Amino acid sequence: MTINGLIHQFVVDPERVLLDILREDLGLTSAKQGCDRKGQCGACTVIVNDKAVLSCLTRAAALDGARVITVEGLGTPENPHLIQHAFVLAGAIQCGYCTPGMIMATKALLDANPEPGTEEIKKALQRNLCRCTGYKTIIEAVKLSGRFIRGEITPDEVRPKKTGSVLGVSHPRPSAMPKACGSAQFTADIRLQGALELAVLRSGVPHARIVSIDASEAEKMPGVAGVMKASDIKGTNLLKIDAAEILCKDKVHCVGDPITIVAAETLAQAEAALSAIKVDLEMLPVLDNPTAALANDAVRIHADLPNVCYEQPVIKGNAEEALRNSAAVVEARFNTQINHAAPLEQEATVVYWEDEGEEGDAKLVVVGRSINIHAHLGMLQEAVGWENMSYIEAYSGGQFGIKAHIASEGIAAAAAVHFKRPIRYIPSLAESMLMTTKCMAFQMDVKLGADAEGNLTAYCNDILADKGPYYFDAGIVRALMTLSGSYHIPNINARGRMVCTNNPFAGAVRGNGQPQVGFALECAIDMLADKLGIDPFEFRFQNSLRPGQGTAIGWIAKEWPFPEVMRALRPHYERAVQEAKLHQSDRVKRGVGLGAGAHGVGKTGEGATAAVELDADGGITVYAAAADPGEGNDSMLSQLTAEYMNIPLEKVRLRTRDTGDTAASGPAAGSRITYMIGGALINALEQLKAAMWKVGAKTSEKLIAAGKPSRYVGRKKNEDGEPMDPQTGQGPGFVSEIHGVQLVELEVDTASGEVTILKITTAVDSGTVIHPQNLTGQLEGGMDMGVGYALREMYVAGKTRDWVTFKFPRIQQSFEMETILVQTPRAKGPFGATGVGEMCMVPTAPAVTNAIRNAVGVWICDLPATPDKIRAALAARKK
Ligand code: FES
Ligand code: FES
Helix, strand or coil: CEECCEECCCCCCCCCEHHHHHHHHCCCCCCCCCCCCCCCCCCCEEEECCEEEECCCCEHHHHCCCEEECHHHHCCCCCCCHHHHHHHHHCCCCCCCCHHHHHHHHHHHHHHCCCCCHHHHHHHCCCCCCCCCCCHHHHHHHHHHHHHHCCCCCHHHHCCCCCCCCCCCCCCCCCHHHHHCCCCCEHHHCCCCCCEEEEEEECCCCCEEEEEEECHHHHCCCCEEEEECHHHCCCCCEEHHHCEECCCCCEECCCCCEEEEEEECCHHHHHHHHCCCEEEEEECCCCCCHHHHHCCCCCCCECCECCEEEEEEEEECCHHHHHHCCCEEEEEEEECCCECCCCCCCCCEEEEEECCCCCCCCEEEEEECCCCHHHHHHHHHHHHCCCCEEEEECECCCCCCHHHCCCHHHHHHHHHHHHCCCEEECCCHHHHHHHCCEECEEEEEEEEEECCCCCEEEEEEEEEEEEECCCCCHHHHHHHHCCCCCECCCEEEEEEEEEECCCCCEECCCCCCHHHHHHHHHHHHHHHHHHHCCCHHHHHHHCECCCCCECCCCCECCCCCHHHHHHHHHHHHHHHHHHHHHCCCCCEEEEEEEEEEEEEECCCCCEEEEEEEECCCCCEEEECCCCCCCCCHHHHHHHHHHHHHCCCHHHEEEECCECCCCCCCCCCCCCCHHHHHHHHHHHHHHHHHHHHHHHCCCCHHHHHHCCCCCEEEEEEECCCCCCCCCCCCCCCCCCEEEEEEEEEEEEEECCCCCEEEEEEEEEEECECCCCHHHHHHHHHHHHHHHHHHHHCCCCCCCCCCCHHHHCCCCHHHCCEEEEEEECCCCCCCHHHECCCCCHHHCCHHHHHHHHHHHHHCCCCCECCCCHHHHHHHHHHHHC
């Protein structure tokens, strides 16, 4: 074969595929494995004899004499190909895991068709999945590639100018070009000399006692270094954030719970040995829904914890009386589903030993995808019983909340301590789905009332949340804190109960409780507007919270720019309503729907830290534990620093991935990184700038010579607040709120129940915009994810095993998107900035179901709104 212009000879096993040759034999890791080699993800796409092929399905033995090109063969960060330039400049790269495959599919397309239209692009990229971008910018990047290649425009003409303020300008992300050229290393790209590979035996049943584990046969099999059980773990065996065991000791609590680890010289040997392990399980009663878990005689999931593991009322005013006196009341039950966050990169951890010295003092280095490296390092140290450890965040192929919990890290670190060897643990997609936290399912019984003038009077919501077996309350707390959404509702009576079951264990997924309660409230708002005969847009506008009024938990808003955001959307809404009237047929009905939401950023009392150091050339090195699984935190830190210090972007250096370089700053979650770590960064820069100014120094040498340190630590600390009152739920809100409203235009095929999304328009009060592409990229990715949540996606343990059964959104389902940014600087944000990544998930699902109702007259109150539910609702209406 000729690979990237070089001739290679291989003697190959007939079973080996091109992906193995590239990654394992040649170390060309740009081609990724994003599915279980089922041809479902396209991340492994390369070009063979001028055609885009899936290298995971292409047998190497069939490639005698073939010409193969990978992304490494197109260009390098120093000398990129025009397509690589285009993907970077278009802002089409977020986590970058899909990027090499996308670029190779684009190259094959443009070689054959230099000027493709949108539909041709969608067809050519139909096998390539992306979870981050919503596909819109990828299509734009392909078009820009074509313009570059046809010579209509050059990258220099598109690249932002380096003069003037860097804020509000989409300078290429520091990480974008390495991702486009395949040189960014993701965890599974890291190969370790002498590493053992792991296979993990996981429970196939949801609830059972472990009677015995017989690994005697497995231990004798070729290549096997050993089999580990919970009793072999020296530490607490507990990953605290979800109170989940690394390996189950006495019981399994849900499908996928880990029981034993096999370590072997190769993955094939480890997997072969796994099937020789005999586990005797005694089945226990299964609690497969929260209502069953509430019964008095229900089995306890954990002997020392009641099944209702969290309960909190929210009481304001007298909701029952207010409802009795209301002119109109609606009442409904809403359900949201258990869902997978679906980052394209699967779980992966590699672990190695450093500074080998006397027995017991070697350093264990864990490389993985954590978004909270310091907190997770502390958990790992205790859980595996090894103190001298560090954590490094590799490039990460998305996470969307699930890496608030760590799973593969515990197993890999425990195995490294037990076997005293480096470890690679790269689970399959099916196993990754089993081990990661899921979006929590909510059942919500809702009543909402208004007076005759259309003013909201009272809201009741009784929430029963399915936690699965492990305990972590953040999702339900956030749901309760944001219960009243964008509105002023004077009387509230709500209760949040989180219940342990044997379903998949829930954790933080984009929005973390807010999409669930937002779905109930925003649908109820439309139902009530309908009952009162008021336009749903006007009803929302009229009932907006105003500064000086309190949210459900009694937090008094100082600023609340929701009406401005609504005003910005109004002309789009009026246009969409008119167009929908003109596009109706007997079978296909067009509908328009709205959803709103206020997402909280930054909790009271929390803090963040960042350090800056003046370099010898007058540049600045930033040290901050700001994980970046795709949002663009590298841009944020670079641009804030360059702007504040008035230095070129190239002179900002980032050290953000290693616990050894940084201090604990909380998770990259809840859209908090820009606000919190950006704030800490500005504080550090203020100190540095003051010192430089005082002695007139512009380099570290001069600053130190003048007796000043060259490094400064900055902090951001939110004001302390009382905890939620246990009786009433009244307490402090978030320190910053993002307000958004979405307009969905869709069509419903009344015969099939199929829904086609035509366009979503999102208006958001974005704060000061640091990087427009990154901002709109978050909103667009969120719209796409929100539509998946609304219409298709659902996780069923044991059945959802890959991207087809998950119903991953594809480029052919992509739709028109528009974003409207209402810039309202935050008083305490860095340069007035804040984060928007999660807000965009909150309004989408209700906007979709409200549009379905607008199109065909039926309410779908259970997510996802699948065609069969729509057909059933239409049929029921006819009866
Ligand atoms: S790894 Fe080849 S298509 Fe997914
Ligand atoms: S950028 Fe496409 S999967 Fe993340």
